[in-house]
Amino acid sequence: MPISLVVILLVLFLGVSLQTSEALDPFACDPEDGTSRNFPFCQVKLPIQSRVSDLIGRMTLQEKVGLLVNDAAAVPRLGIKGYEWWSEALHGVSNVGPGTQFGGAFPGATSFPQVITTAASFNATLWEAIGRVVSDEARAMFNGGVAGLTYWSPNVNIFRDPRWGRGQETPGEDPVVVGKYAASYVRGLQGNDGDRLKVAACCKHFTAYDLDNWNGVDRFHFNAQVSKQDMEDTFDVPFRMCVKEGKVASVMCSYNQVNGIPTCADPKLLKKTVRGRWKLDGYIVSDCNSVGVYYSQQHYTTTPEEAAADAIKAGHNLCLDLDCGPFLVQHTEDAVKKGLLNEAEINNALLNTLTVQMRLGMFDGEPSSKPYGNLGPKDVCTPAHQELALEAARQGIVLLKNHGPSLPLSTRHHQSIAIIGPNSNVTVTMIGNYAGVACGYTTPLQGIERYAKTIYQQGCADVACVSDQQFDVAMDAARQTDATVLVMGLDQSIEAESRDRTELLLPGRQQELISKVAAASKGPTILVLMSGGPIDVSFAENDPKIGGIVWVGYPGQAGGAAISDVLFGTTNPGGKLPMTWYPQDYVTNLPMTNMAMRPSKSNGYPGRTYRFYKGKVVYPFGHGISYTNFVHSIASAPTMVSVPLDGHRQASRNATISGKAIRVTHARCNRLSFGVQVDVKNTGSMDGTHTLLVYSKPPAGHWAPLKQLVAFKKMHVAVGTQQRVGINVHVCKFLSVVDKSGIRRIPMGAHSLHIGDVKHSVSLQASIIGVIKS
Numbered sequence: 107m108p109i110s111l112v113v114i115l116l117v118l119f120l121g122v123s124l125q126t127s128e129a130l131d132p133f134a135c136d137p138e139d140g141t142s143r144n145f146p147f148c149q150v151k152l153p154i155q156s157r158v159s160d161l162i163g164r165m166t167l168q169e170k171v172g173l174l175v176n177d178a179a180a181v182p183r184l185g186i187k188g189y190e191w192w193s194e195a196l197h198g199v200s201n202v203g204p205g206t207q208f209g210g211a212f213p214g215a216t217s218f219p220q221v222i223t224t225a226a227s228f229n230a231t232l233w234e235a236i237g238r239v240v241s242d243e244a245r246a247m248f249n250g251g252v253a254g255l256t257y258w259s260p261n262v263n264i265f266r267d268p269r270w271g272r273g274q275e276t277p278g279e280d281p282v283v284v285g286k287y288a289a290s291y292v293r294g295l296q297g298n299d300g301d302r303l304k305v306a307a308c309c310k311h312f313t314a315y316d317l318d319n320w321n322g323v324d325r326f327h328f329n330a331q332v333s334k335q336d337m338e339d340t341f342d343v344p345f346r347m348c349v350k351e352g353k354v355a356s357v358m359c360s361y362n363q364v365n366g367i368p369t370c371a372d373p374k375l376l377k378k379t380v381r382g383r384w385k386l387d388g389y390i391v392s393d394c395n396s397v398g399v400y401y402s403q404q405h406y407t408t409t410p411e412e413a414a415a416d417a418i419k420a421g422h423n424l425c426l427d428l429d430c431g432p433f434l435v436q437h438t439e440d441a442v443k444k445g446l447l448n449e450a451e452i453n454n455a456l457l458n459t460l461t462v463q464m465r466l467g468m469f470d471g472e473p474s475s476k477p478y479g480n481l482g483p484k485d486v487c488t489p490a491h492q493e494l495a496l497e498a499a500r501q502g503i504v505l506l507k508n509h510g511p512s513l514p515l516s517t518r519h520h521q522s523i524a525i526i527g528p529n530s531n532v533t534v535t536m537i538g539n540y541a542g543v544a545c546g547y548t549t550p551l552q553g554i555e556r557y558a559k560t561i562y563q564q565g566c567a568d569v570a571c572v573s574d575q576q577f578d579v580a581m582d583a584a585r586q587t588d589a590t591v592l593v594m595g596l597d598q599s600i601e602a603e604s605r606d607r608t609e610l611l612l613p614g615r616q617q618e619l620i621s622k623v624a625a626a627s628k629g630p631t632i633l634v635l636m637s638g639g640p641i642d643v644s645f646a647e648n649d650p651k652i653g654g655i656v657w658v659g660y661p662g663q664a665g666g667a668a669i670s671d672v673l674f675g676t677t678n679p680g681g682k683l684p685m686t687w688y689p690q691d692y693v694t695n696l697p698m699t700n701m702a703m704r705p706s707k708s709n710g711y712p713g714r715t716y717r718f719y720k721g722k723v724v725y726p727f728g729h730g731i732s733y734t735n736f737v738h739s740i741a742s743a744p745t746m747v748s749v750p751l752d753g754h755r756q757a758s759r760n761a762t763i764s765g766k767a768i769r770v771t772h773a774r775c776n777r778l779s780f781g782v783q784v785d786v787k788n789t790g791s792m793d794g795t796h797t798l799l800v801y802s803k804p805p806a807g808h809w810a811p812l813k814q815l816v817a818f819k820k821m822h823v824a825v826g827t828q829q830r831v832g833i834n835v836h837v838c839k840f841l842s843v844v845d846k847s848g849i850r851r852i853p854m855g856a857h858s859l860h861i862g863d864v865k866h867s868v869s870l871q872a873s874i875i876g877v878i879k880s
């Protein structure tokens with residue numbers, strides 16, 4: 107063997123052995139540990155169920171109790187290490203949970219836009235692609251020993267009230283959009299490998315959790331009064347889609363009570379609905395310390411042992427499987443001693459958590475199970491991942507107003523730009539909450555500097571904007587330059603976890619600064635709004651000096667690049683608002699604590715979201731314009747659709763038809779859908795991306811929403827061309843409405859489909875023959 111080859115082999119050998127010595131010991135079933143590797147629970151070839159029962163059978167009560175909490179204890183006797191269940195990955199691997207630490211070989215991770223921004227893209231492909239990238243980075247960090255495999259994301263609560271501080275974390279106010287987002291993001295995170303999980307996602311917070319701290323009421327004490335009707339057609343929808351379509355591995359129950367019962371101790375919600383009806387294949391976890399909260403703050407039980415017992419089983423029904431917080435480790439043994447709980451019930455909880463750990467490969471005896479074992483630092487913050495963060499921000503930006511049109515700016519006519527406002531050169535503001543450490547940032551100022559010369563003036567010291575001291579220099583800058591861009595809005599000091607807003611207007615003197623700068627400005631003035639929740643900017647919408655308004659949400663690490671690409675027209679914006687922008691009046695007399703979605707004539711209650719609220723808005727749900735124009739027409743759609751009744755229900759047919767709305771459970775829903783072909787033409791002067799939003803308006807009746815989204819589809823349409831898209835409308839899912847008892851029914855008669863300003867009527871008729879006429 108030539109010497110050089112020996113050297114090469116030696117180097118290779120050393121390299122390999124260096125790598126293995128650096129690699130972490132496995133979580134369990136270490137092949138180098140002669141005892142543990144032979145346990146049946148370590149045998150990869152055995153079915154997971156038998157491995158889990160074998161493991162449970164070997165543990166003492168004390169060892170089992172140690173596994174009921176997020177900071178799960180080691181079982182050294184069986185070669186099992188401790189595990190921290192709590193990691194977060196809302197829009198990138200986050201450092202919010204104790205399971206994840208940045209630093210060393212993992213200084214940062216790709217920080218995607220906050221979810222409300224990504225939702226505005228209405229692009230389910232993008233949502234899943236982001237989930238895939240985040241789980242690559244999560245696996246890489248797990249392999250490096252600095253992150254877990256169980257991620258308590260996404261947040262799929264409905265953005266019910268515009269003041270909610272955590273609305274930014276959600277995909278908005280429409281249950282179907284939120285549910286679709288949940289299913290797509292979860293699929294991206296969990297991978298597509300049968301029973302195996304890439305990482306385990308978690309849909310939270312179940313349920314009716316969308317108030318943090320408002321007017322003296324906080325989430326730890328709030329009892330949400332929710333009607334059966336709103337539960338079925340609003341609050342349940344995203345969770346149901348997450349479990350049934352996304353096949354999520356976990357659901358988290360919330361801090362609040364629903365109709366007098368803490369959600370984490372409510373067998374009707376957890377056992378009957380999540381496990382029974384939706385068939386969750388996974389574990390249920392409490393929100394952090396919520397078991398402790400319902401004992402010590404809500405006084406739901408008189409002893410801590412009763413609280414512990416209720417968490418694991420209420421009555422004879424099993425509830426949750428894992429406690430985020432120490433409560434169950436402290437009180438479960440005593441609960442067993444007092445006879446409030448038995449060991450079999452604890453076994454059941456462990457069955458659910460251990461199964462997920464097995465599906466993650468944690469008992470396969472490798473430090474990092476295949477096929478993700480090779481992911482490492484080189485797979486985090488890659489150029490491709492960072493490019494997707496930029497792409498997501500571009501797709502999520504919403505053009506609200508373009509008077510003139512003033513936008514896009516041009517590098518020829520706008521060679522100097524005044525950039526004014528407290529959010530002009532921000533970094534962490536752009537990633538919102540439940541974020542991690544970004545790979546790096548492009549601020550709005552840095553983005554715009556790539557296109558033009560800039561004069562930067564903060565205008566206000568921060569978003570609270572209490573002083574007008576810097577207004578004059580800001581106005582001077584606007585007088586001197588070819589165009590003015592104001593980057594204003596909110597940040598986590600105004601809207602955050604534990605911090606709901608009290609009003610919808612811009613904070614402090616921001617409005618005054620904007621108006622004065624616009625009045626002084628030599629060229630066009632563009633207002634860029636950074637915020638999670640909606641803002642009442644009617645003054646700017648009505649000010650002819652303000653040419654353009656752009657909402658960017660919290661656009662993530664590459665936000666500034668995306669903003670400048672939109673302002674200068676290298677990106678044609680195609681985002682749409684995922685929530686209604688209400689005027690300030692809307693909230694003046696509206697308690698955040700009133701959960702009702704539907705309006706009430708008797709007390710003037712206005713109702714919530716575009717589905718039920720008829721009053722004035724600043725911008726409606728779905729609003730968002732483009733630099734080009736799109737024209738819709740319907741190419742084909744049925745005018746009549748038969749709804750076949752289930753054979754053995756024919757006896758009750760007369761009753762249901764005379765009620766004018768057939769119970770969904772009485773209809774043959776399988777394959778009961780129809781297609782609609784829509785032509786979308788780009789009649790403007792620029793290529794663009796269009797989001798087709800298809801709504802249905804059910805026949806009038808007291809339970810029906812004004813309209814509801816039945817489908818959305820995003821498409822590129824080149825200038826001067828036309829695209830035909832097919833939309834499939836599932837009758838039982840999307841044309842049904844929910845009655846006062848929470849029963850889903852299909853109203854017979856004329857349903858109107860709305861696509862842009864095109865309307866089309868489809869008549870639903872009950873029939874005994876299962877044929878769909880068109």
Ligand SMILES: *[C@@H]1O[C@H](CO)[C@@H](O)[C@H](O)[C@H]1NC(C)=O
Pocket residue numbers: 531532533549551562
């Ligand atoms: C803008 O922010 C970046 C990143 O924090 C910083 O490096 C730069 O100095 C800031 N620019 C100005 C003009 O303040």
Ligand SMILES: *[C@@H]1O[C@H](CO)[C@@H](O)[C@H](O)[C@H]1NC(C)=O
Pocket residue numbers: 756757758759760
């Ligand atoms: C349904 O109503 C029709 C007309 O009123 C009646 O003749 C028929 O017997 C009823 N059928 C059932 C199954 O009740």
Ligand SMILES: *[C@@H]1O[C@H](CO)[C@@H](O)[C@H](O)[C@H]1NC(C)=O
Pocket residue numbers: 229231232235497795820821822
């Ligand atoms: C949706 O997002 C994906 C991933 O970024 C992208 O490739 C695709 O072009 C987007 N679709 C549209 C119509 O914009």
